[in-house]
Amino acid sequence: MSATFIRTAVAVLLAGAAGVARGQAMTHAGTIYADSAGKALKSPEGVACGADGAIVIADTGNGRILRVTLSGEKVASVSEIKLPEIVHPTRVVAVKDGTLLVLDRKKRRVARIAEGKFGGWVDVPGEPSGSVLVGALARDGAGSVYLLDIAKAVVRVIDPSGSSARTITLPPDEREALLVDLTVDEGGKLFAVDAVGRKVWVAESGAAVLKPFSKSLKDVMSFPSYVATNRGRLFVVDGNGAGLVLLGQDGAFLGRRLSLGWNEGLLRYPAQICFDETGQVFVADRQNNRVQAFSLQ
Amino acid sequence: MRAFALLLLLALPTAGFGAPQAAPKAAQLRLKPGAEGTLCLDCHTNFGEVLKKPSVHTPVRSARCAGCHNPHASDHQKLLAAAGNAVCAACHPGVPSEKAKSLHKPVTEGCTNCHDPHAADFSPNLVKAPQELCTSCHTALGDALAAARFKHRPIEKGGCVTCHDPHGSPAPALLKKDVPGLCLGCHKSGSEIFAKKHMGYPVEKARCTSCHDPHASSNASLLSDNVHPPVARKSCGQCHVPPTSAKPLALKGDGIGLCKMCHADKIAAMMEKNRLHAAVVAGDGCLSCHSPHASRQPKLVKGNMVAVCGTCHADTIRRQVNTPTKHPPVQKGQCTACHDPHAGDAPLMFANQDEIGLCGKCHDWQRHSSHPIGDKHRDPRNANLNVVCLSCHRAHGTEYKSMNPFPEPTALCTKCHEKYRR
Numbered sequence: 001m002s003a004t005f006i007r008t009a010v011a012v013l014l015a016g017a018a019g020v021a022r023g024q025a026m027t028h029a030g031t032i033y034a035d036s037a038g039k040a041l042k043s044p045e046g047v048a049c050g051a052d053g054a055i056v057i058a059d060t061g062n063g064r065i066l067r068v069t070l071s072g073e074k075v076a077s078v079s080e081i082k083l084p085e086i087v088h089p090t091r092v093v094a095v096k097d098g099t100l101l102v103l104d105r106k107k108r109r110v111a112r113i114a115e116g117k118f119g120g121w122v123d124v125p126g127e128p129s130g131s132v133l134v135g136a137l138a139r140d141g142a143g144s145v146y147l148l149d150i151a152k153a154v155v156r157v158i159d160p161s162g163s164s165a166r167t168i169t170l171p172p173d174e175r176e177a178l179l180v181d182l183t184v185d186e187g188g189k190l191f192a193v194d195a196v197g198r199k200v201w202v203a204e205s206g207a208a209v210l211k212p213f214s215k216s217l218k219d220v221m222s223f224p225s226y227v228a229t230n231r232g233r234l235f236v237v238d239g240n241g242a243g244l245v246l247l248g249q250d251g252a253f254l255g256r257r258l259s260l261g262w263n264e265g266l267l268r269y270p271a272q273i274c275f276d277e278t279g280q281v282f283v284a285d286r287q288n289n290r291v292q293a294f295s296l297q
Numbered sequence: 298m299r300a301f302a303l304l305l306l307l308a309l310p311t312a313g314f315g316a317p318q319a320a321p322k323a324a325q326l327r328l329k330p331g332a333e334g335t336l337c338l339d340c341h342t343n344f345g346e347v348l349k350k351p352s353v354h355t356p357v358r359s360a361r362c363a364g365c366h367n368p369h370a371s372d373h374q375k376l377l378a379a380a381g382n383a384v385c386a387a388c389h390p391g392v393p394s395e396k397a398k399s400l401h402k403p404v405t406e407g408c409t410n411c412h413d414p415h416a417a418d419f420s421p422n423l424v425k426a427p428q429e430l431c432t433s434c435h436t437a438l439g440d441a442l443a444a445a446r447f448k449h450r451p452i453e454k455g456g457c458v459t460c461h462d463p464h465g466s467p468a469p470a471l472l473k474k475d476v477p478g479l480c481l482g483c484h485k486s487g488s489e490i491f492a493k494k495h496m497g498y499p500v501e502k503a504r505c506t507s508c509h510d511p512h513a514s515s516n517a518s519l520l521s522d523n524v525h526p527p528v529a530r531k532s533c534g535q536c537h538v539p540p541t542s543a544k545p546l547a548l549k550g551d552g553i554g555l556c557k558m559c560h561a562d563k564i565a566a567m568m569e570k571n572r573l574h575a576a577v578v579a580g581d582g583c584l585s586c587h588s589p590h591a592s593r594q595p596k597l598v599k600g601n602m603v604a605v606c607g608t609c610h611a612d613t614i615r616r617q618v619n620t621p622t623k624h625p626p627v628q629k630g631q632c633t634a635c636h637d638p639h640a641g642d643a644p645l646m647f648a649n650q651d652e653i654g655l656c657g658k659c660h661d662w663q664r665h666s667s668h669p670i671g672d673k674h675r676d677p678r679n680a681n682l683n684v685v686c687l688s689c690h691r692a693h694g695t696e697y698k699s700m701n702p703f704p705e706p707t708a709l710c711t712k713c714h715e716k717y718r719r
Contacts, residue, residue: 222612262678289681
């Protein structure tokens with residue numbers, strides 16, 4: 001299985017039900033199927049875009065992390081990180097210094113990986129080690145780490161030094177929301193996606209309570225599962241609906257991209273996404289056992 | 298005819314009854330006596346038999362056919378003076394009340410679903426005997442009533458309308474009043490016996506239906522069919538603080554931590570899996586899906602899985618509702634036939650990581666189709682996939698037949714067999 005990163009010349013327009021927002025058409029740019037030894041990806045759920053241009057993949061079904069460096073249109077190298085501490089990686093955050101934060105879904109903890117080695121767990125200060133069940137993570141530009149505590153439905157924000165933490169909660173009267181993923185934009189604004197309410201919540205930098213960012217998007221998405229920001233726009237991954245929903249800075253629905261399928265350019269139960277410096281978006285195409293890249297135009 | 302004429306003489310105008318707004322007034326039109334109804338019988342001769350029934354609709358009994366029908370022409374079928382329920386609403390305003398929070402579906406579809414507009418064997422103009430009418434739609438409930446050893450007395454004596462308003466109500470489930478207020482109307486909570494039966498806990502502040510089936514049960518005291526063992530043993534104190542506490546109904550622990558006191562092994566097994574269902578740890582934990590006291594459903598699931606799982610997975614349930622080809626385990630609310638509801642190692646928490654093996658539990662696929670599937674057959678669309686059942690079908694349904702993701706079979710087949718594409 002070739003690990004060549006193939007850029008297709010054919011633009012495959014994969015818009016969903018709504019119109020195309022200006023400048024936000026998505027064209028399939030390439031697919032990663034396997035490592036350099038030909039071992040295929042298996043249910044990859046995480047993907048992160050490193051500052052050095054590398055693509056870091058949480059190859060979940062194989063219990064490993066792959067670091068893919070590209071040279072133009074081709075894969076320059078693929079290195080595997082397989083650690084006994086990390087059994088079921090599902091989300092990855094790439095830090096500028098090369099460190100990786102990896103969420104292990106089985107252990108429900110976030111690990112630090114530095115230079116390919118296990119660098120300890122990210123624990124919430126003041127809580128017994130490993131007691132917080134983490135369902136998602138994010139990191140802001142200042143170095144604070146945001147952990148989604150799925151048992152208490154709160155976000156734990158750990159300061160860059162790791163010595164203190166604060167909590168961001170849902171409004172006290174909110175009983176229905178099921179938060180499943182987090183992202184932080186360049187301005188420090190936290191976004192959390194609610195899979196059951198099918199909407200997005202937001203907390204301004206320093207805020208302690210989330211507030212609705214969007215109204216319910218049940219008419220345009222099935223079951224949102226991941227979220228990411230890029231250049232002022234929010235991209236919500238509709239896992240069950242096999243697509244991406246774009247929201248504007250005011251929470252307005254801007255459109256829907258991509259759809260269900262097995263061929264290149266189509267998705268099945270997409271998971272984490274990331275944006276590189278060139279404007280490409282990488283999608284962990286979980287049930288298709290691959291990572292796909294799309295150009296944003 | 299003579300009998301009908303006699304009825305006409307005896308009929309008196311009744312306060313509050315007026316003709317629908319669309320019907321013309323008799324005096325203005327200089328109608329002959331009997332023109333509003335009696336004359337109709339000259340042609341509609343079968344009505345003589347109808348009028349002999351025990352329950353006759355007042356305008357019919359008053360020979361005021363024009364009360365509901367336009368005798369000349371109408372835009373509505375059967376020459377009704379107005380569309381659908383609007384005819385009825387002219388005399389029966391406020392049924393159901395505008396303040397109703399729960400509305401009975403047949404009411405929205407048409408009053409004649411339940412009522413005969415002319416006459417019937419059962420009051421008030423019901424098309425069937427009351428309980429038979431209700432259970433003709435609520436068949437599962439009817440079956441449960443027939444099978445149960447004990448029936449709730451209001452059902453036996455007064456029928457469903459003892460507790461339910463058949464049109465609409467301000468309380469959930471068409472109840473005339475919400476639980477426990479409704480129950481306390483008959484069951485006085487202040488007695489010593491009541492307190493003793495409930496171990497001294499002030500259950501009148503809780504929901505009676507958490508333990509009791511309000512319709513029927515084969516358990517004494519109408520405890521629901523499946524009872525949590527601590528409840529059956531009357532060991533309320535196993536989970537709740539003592540009844541003399543400041544908050545007597547409070548629990549001894551939160552969420553999954555409380556259940557772990559007895560179900561430690563099961564919870565530990567869940568935690569060992571790669572994927573944990575969010576419902577297990579988030580919010581109310583186990584109580585997201587299970588009733589802590591008693592339930593009609595096995596394993597104390599709160600209700601039919603279509604409803605319970607549909608609380609979060611509404612999109613999946615909707616897809617099944619709309620699909621032309623129903624997948625029985627989904628339709629019947631047997632989600633656990635394919636998915637582990639607690640935790641799993643496979644994506645989508647499939648009960649079997651081998652997709653063919655999973656479907657093969659019900660479908661003898663070798664007889665179902667000769668299409669090659671399995672580990673030796675790569676999917677031409679994606680070299681990282683084998684051809685499996687889900688390569689062609691979406692298990693919860695699609696808008697197309699056979700759970701096909703495409704409108705026509707050829708559209709699906711030629712995704713792989715491109716040379717046959719037209």
